[in-house]
Amino acid sequence: MKLQNVIEKHGRLPENLIHILLEYQAQKDNNSINEDEISHVARELGLSENRVYSVITFYSLFSKEPRGKYVIQVCNDVPCHVNGSFSIIEELEDVLKIKMGDTTRDGIFTLEKTSCLGCCDKSPAIRVGESIHGDLTPEKISEIISFYRREYDECRE
Amino acid sequence: MNRVNLTINGKQVSVLKGTSILNAAREAGIEIPTLCYHPDQFVKANCRVCIVEVEGRKELPSSCSTEVEEGMALWTNSRRVLEARKVIIELLLANHDADCLMCHRNLNCELQKIANQAGVRINRFENVLEMQEVDISSPSIVRNPNKCVKCGRCVEICNEIQGVNIIEKIGRSGEIEVLPTFGRYLSDVACTCCGQCSTVCPVAAIYEKEEIEKVWEAVNDPGKHVIVQTAPAVRVSIGEEFGMEPGSIVTGKLVCALRRLGFDKVFDTDFTADLTIVEEGNELLSRIKNGGVLPMITSCSPGWVNFIEQYYPELLDHVSTCKSPQQMFGALAKSYYLDKMNLKPEDLFVVSIMPCTAKKYEALREEMSVDGVHRDVDAVLTTRELGRMLKQAGIDFDKLPEEKYDDPFGITTGAGVIFGASGGVMEAALRTVYEVVTGKNLKRMEFHTIRGLEGIKEAEVDLKGLTVKVAVAHSLSNARRIMELIRSGKADYHFIEVMCCPGGCIGGGGQPYETTNELRMKRIQATYQADTDLPIRKSHESPAVKALYEEYLIEPLGEKSHKLLHTHYRDRSIKRAQ
Numbered sequence: 001m002k003l004q005n006v007i008e009k010h011g012r013l014p015e016n017l018i019h020i021l022l023e024y025q026a027q028k029d030n031n032s033i034n035e036d037e038i039s040h041v042a043r044e045l046g047l048s049e050n051r052v053y054s055v056i057t058f059y060s061l062f063s064k065e066p067r068g069k070y071v072i073q074v075c076n077d078v079p080c081h082v083n084g085s086f087s088i089i090e091e092l093e094d095v096l097k098i099k100m101g102d103t104t105r106d107g108i109f110t111l112e113k114t115s116c117l118g119c120c121d122k123s124p125a126i127r128v129g130e131s132i133h134g135d136l137t138p139e140k141i142s143e144i145i146s147f148y149r150r151e152y153d154e155c156r157e
Numbered sequence: 158m159n160r161v162n163l164t165i166n167g168k169q170v171s172v173l174k175g176t177s178i179l180n181a182a183r184e185a186g187i188e189i190p191t192l193c194y195h196p197d198q199f200v201k202a203n204c205r206v207c208i209v210e211v212e213g214r215k216e217l218p219s220s221c222s223t224e225v226e227e228g229m230a231l232w233t234n235s236r237r238v239l240e241a242r243k244v245i246i247e248l249l250l251a252n253h254d255a256d257c258l259m260c261h262r263n264l265n266c267e268l269q270k271i272a273n274q275a276g277v278r279i280n281r282f283e284n285v286l287e288m289q290e291v292d293i294s295s296p297s298i299v300r301n302p303n304k305c306v307k308c309g310r311c312v313e314i315c316n317e318i319q320g321v322n323i324i325e326k327i328g329r330s331g332e333i334e335v336l337p338t339f340g341r342y343l344s345d346v347a348c349t350c351c352g353q354c355s356t357v358c359p360v361a362a363i364y365e366k367e368e369i370e371k372v373w374e375a376v377n378d379p380g381k382h383v384i385v386q387t388a389p390a391v392r393v394s395i396g397e398e399f400g401m402e403p404g405s406i407v408t409g410k411l412v413c414a415l416r417r418l419g420f421d422k423v424f425d426t427d428f429t430a431d432l433t434i435v436e437e438g439n440e441l442l443s444r445i446k447n448g449g450v451l452p453m454i455t456s457c458s459p460g461w462v463n464f465i466e467q468y469y470p471e472l473l474d475h476v477s478t479c480k481s482p483q484q485m486f487g488a489l490a491k492s493y494y495l496d497k498m499n500l501k502p503e504d505l506f507v508v509s510i511m512p513c514t515a516k517k518y519e520a521l522r523e524e525m526s527v528d529g530v531h532r533d534v535d536a537v538l539t540t541r542e543l544g545r546m547l548k549q550a551g552i553d554f555d556k557l558p559e560e561k562y563d564d565p566f567g568i569t570t571g572a573g574v575i576f577g578a579s580g581g582v583m584e585a586a587l588r589t590v591y592e593v594v595t596g597k598n599l600k601r602m603e604f605h606t607i608r609g610l611e612g613i614k615e616a617e618v619d620l621k622g623l624t625v626k627v628a629v630a631h632s633l634s635n636a637r638r639i640m641e642l643i644r645s646g647k648a649d650y651h652f653i654e655v656m657c658c659p660g661g662c663i664g665g666g667g668q669p670y671e672t673t674n675e676l677r678m679k680r681i682q683a684t685y686q687a688d689t690d691l692p693i694r695k696s697h698e699s700p701a702v703k704a705l706y707e708e709y710l711i712e713p714l715g716e717k718s719h720k721l722l723h724t725h726y727r728d729r730s731i732k733r734a735q
Contacts, residue, residue, distance in 0.1 A: 048322035049327035058328070
């Protein structure tokens with residue numbers, strides 16, 4: 001769906017900003033919203049570009065920079081940290097062959113930090129898309145990545 | 158019960174329900190240090206400096222955001238509070254470029270003040286600041302992210318008061334930054350150069366682009382004839398830079414101070430304010446008579462002109478073609494005065510003292526040059542910069558005698574003075590237009606409905622059967638409301654005054670730090686006092702203006718006026734892909 005259609009569907013009101021951005025971003029290949037799109041949404045909703053940009057940078061769900069189909073967000077808050085999220089990050093960087101913040105060459109995965117995911121009982125935890133994976137150890141990472149690679153391949157077939 | 162009883166530092170206090178702990182303490186004469194708090198803004202509570210101890214509570218709440226409760230017992234200076242506050246300030250300093258001795262805000266910085274007050278002598282935390290580029294791209298404002306404490310005051314004034322929102326908090330939590338749109342340079346976003354951000358910044362994260370050195374160089378060059386003009390709003394604010402009571406009228410001291418700095422002639426922008434009224438008043442009458450574009454809007458405020466060029470270019474025909482008083486002065490200096498003094502253009506240097514940062518941009522506009530080579534106004538200093546320059550020169554302002562402006566640009570009227578306050582240009586115009594049209598003497602010169610801090614003010618004046626309807630707006634969010642009215646065809650006014658800054662120029666972006674609405678009101682009162690103190694209070698009665706027309710300009714809107722005193726505008730909106 002075109003951006004304008006997504007805006008019309010939700011209504012041209014400032015309070016619909018997040019719904020519009022979420023729906024539009026989800027259907028884009030690069031999982032992000034660029035400057036022209038920010039300007040367009042801002043104009044239609046009667047907001048400043050800067051306000052929309054600020055919202056996008058506030059929520060880790062959104063990105064202005066192109067991202068992979070799957071965004072792997074590693075919780076960066078205290079309970080996950082003391083339970084070893086740093087070793088999860090190391091393992092993810094190893095398996096994906098990228099650094100924190102980067103996107104894999106094939107455009108499938110992006111690795112990010114996020115603030116608390118609200119599942120400290122399962123720390124350390126990560127979020128991939130809308131799914132949470134908790135009680136992680138470095139050993140479990142390869143299997144999770146393979147799962148998403150398979151899902152990605154199946155979708156493309 | 159509308160009142161709440163509590164104790165602060167063991168002292169019984171009774172305050173209105175709903176009062177914050179901070180204000181309750183201030184009422185009781187107990188000062189709690191603050192950083193992000195600003196009396197005219199929303200409570201932000203992000204700096205945590207104003208914490209207090211409440212008996213029976215484990216955490217230390219911020220006093221700006223916590224309301225008093227019945228029976229509360231609180232301490233603003235317990236050992237625990239003072240130690241925690243020190244840690245908070247040390248943490249702020251651990252992410253701050255603390256080169257205080259070389260800083261613009263040295264001895265005038267809110268962070269430095271509270272660090273000193275808290276007794277910070279060493280920082281127990283390692284400095285983690287990653288130095289970033291200082292943005293010097295704007296002709297008016299410098300943005301130094303290395304100083305920013307992320308309080309959000311600049312964001313609020315840019316968004317809520319000016320309604321342009323070109324700086325915003327980007328990111329979240331510890332990674333938050335205050336940036337222009339998309340992290341661009343200030344010169345690449347639709348910034349109006351108003352400088353309101355710089356007046357509320359507690360540190361040196363945003364400040365005017367300093368031109369002091371350039372002015373020192375000129376006044377010390379024996380080959381140069383250096384003249385200076387002072388804007389109406391400076392005479393009621395510069396005293397604050399020297400600890401004088403806000404609202405002090407210091408016109409005579411200001412003139413003396415400028416002579417002591419080495420200026421060859423000290424002139425008054427009020428003179429060209431009077432001239433603006435004559436030209437603009439005639440332009441209005443001509444538009445009414447000849448079916449020109451109405452409502453006509455004033456053009457004195459360069460922040461406002463930037464705003465309409467960037468945000469409403471399709472409405473530019475509404476703007477008066479009159480140059481601002483600063484630029485009328487510059488143009489006359491580099492033509493009439495140049496000839497009269499028999500000077501070469503390269504030997505005449507014109508300086509303005511302005512309450513404004515946007516005037517720096519205005520003076521740089523390429524159309525603001527009489528001969529197409531030399532700038533009409535060579536340097537613009539804000540009120541704050543003049544304060545610094547006088548301190549550099551060791552001039553004890555308060556003790557100066559009062560002196561008079563030089564001729565021929567020193568004879569002015571009360572109408573010129575009130576240009577400094579919102580509604581003043583309109584009032585000055587009405588005083589003149591009324592008498593020109595009706596031929597009658599205006600008995601009561603005060604137009605009270607267009608004075609003060611109300612966002613949009615209106616008045617009606619009967620001119621020989623024609624009811625002229627006028628409006629006055631100040632701050633760009635109110636300007637936007639007026640623009641929307643015009644756009645939708647609902648603005649049935651003849652004439653509109655728009656000033657970019659809240660309260661008009663007395664609240665300008667170049668005025669002394671820690672400007673609040675309370676201070677604005679004092680400067681406004683002083684402005685109207687200065688008006689009533691003057692023997693002549695109508696621009697068209699200024700003998701200097703009359704003489705200039707007789708000797709040089711011939712007539713309002715005439716050929717010379719057109720060349721020297723009027724200008725044109727252009728669409729400067731930033732176009733983006735659809």
